[in-house]
Amino acid sequence: MLETASYFAPGMALAYGHSVDTDPHQHALWQVCLPSAASVLNGQPLKYGTVIKPDEIHQLCMPSGWVMLAEPESLLGEAISQLPTRLPFAEPDARLNILLEQLGEFPELVHAMQNNPYLCQDDRLARLLARLDQCFGVDCLKPDAWRAKEVAEWLAMSESRFLHLVKAELGIAWRPYLLWRRLICAIQTIRRGKTATEAAYLAGFSDSSHLSRTIKATFGMTGKQLLNSFRDSG
Structure with missing residues (x-):
C-alpha cells in the first residue's frame, strides 16, 4: 500500500512520503528515519532505520519511508533518545496503525506517539x-x-x-x-x-x-x- 500521509500533533510531526531528497541541514528536534527502501544518509548507504540527534547536520535521500520529528523535552523526544542506533525498515505502507504494530517492540515509543505530553514542569x-x-x-x-x-x-x-x-x-x-x-x-x-x-x-x-x-x-x-x-x- 504505497501512499503518502502526514500526522501533526503538539510536539511532533510524522509523515510517510516518497522521494525525500534533502540538502544538508540541521534542526533542534529529534528525528527518526524509517526507510521502506534502500536509502542514503550523509553519503552512506542506510540499510536500517536510524535516529538523528538534535542539531546534527544530516542529508537524507530516501525513496520511501517514515520521518518522525519530536521536540526534545516531550515524552516522545525522551522515548526517541532511548532507542537503539539501528531500527527496522518500515513496511511500504502509509497507515499509522501498521507503523505502530511494527514498532511494538518499543512500547515506550508507541505510547509516546499516541500520548505525547510535554515534560516541562513550569x-x-x-x-x-x-x-x-x-x-x-x-x-x-x-x-x-x-x-x-x-x-x-x-x-x-x-x-x-x-x-x-x-x-x-x-x-x-x-x-x-x-x-x-x-x-x-x-x-x-x-x-x-x-x-x-x-x-x-x-x-x-x-x-x-x-x-x-x-x-x-x-x-x-x-x-x-x-x-x-x-x-x-x-
Whole structure:
C-alpha cells in the first residue's frame, strides 16, 4: 500500500512520503528515519532505520519511508533518545496503525506517539504551550506579539528569566522553537486548503518566499518538495 500521509500533533510531526531528497541541514528536534527502501544518509548507504540527534547536520535521500520529528523535552523526544542506533525498515505502507504494530517492540515509543505530553514542569510555560497548541485546531494564531519580551511580560517574568526557562524546560532556545511552531502552523494551513501566501501570512512570515526559504533551511527541502513528498492523505 504505497501512499503518502502526514500526522501533526503538539510536539511532533510524522509523515510517510516518497522521494525525500534533502540538502544538508540541521534542526533542534529529534528525528527518526524509517526507510521502506534502500536509502542514503550523509553519503552512506542506510540499510536500517536510524535516529538523528538534535542539531546534527544530516542529508537524507530516501525513496520511501517514515520521518518522525519530536521536540526534545516531550515524552516522545525522551522515548526517541532511548532507542537503539539501528531500527527496522518500515513496511511500504502509509497507515499509522501498521507503523505502530511494527514498532511494538518499543512500547515506550508507541505510547509516546499516541500520548505525547510535554515534560516541562513550569506552570507558566504550560500556559504558553497550551496557547501555542491552539494552532492544531481550526485556526492558527498569527504571531503578532511573540517577541520574547512581550511573552515574558504576559507570563509575569523578566525576559532573561523567560529565555533561560525555555531553554532549560523545552531543550530549544525561544527563537528556533517559535520558528518550528510557525512552520507547523503554515504546513497545517496549507493542508487545510489555503495557499502558500495565505499560510505564510497566518504563520507570521513576510511572504511565501520567506516561508519556502525557512522550510528549506529547516528540512533541507523546498516548500513544494516537502508538500509533494508528504501530502495530506485525507
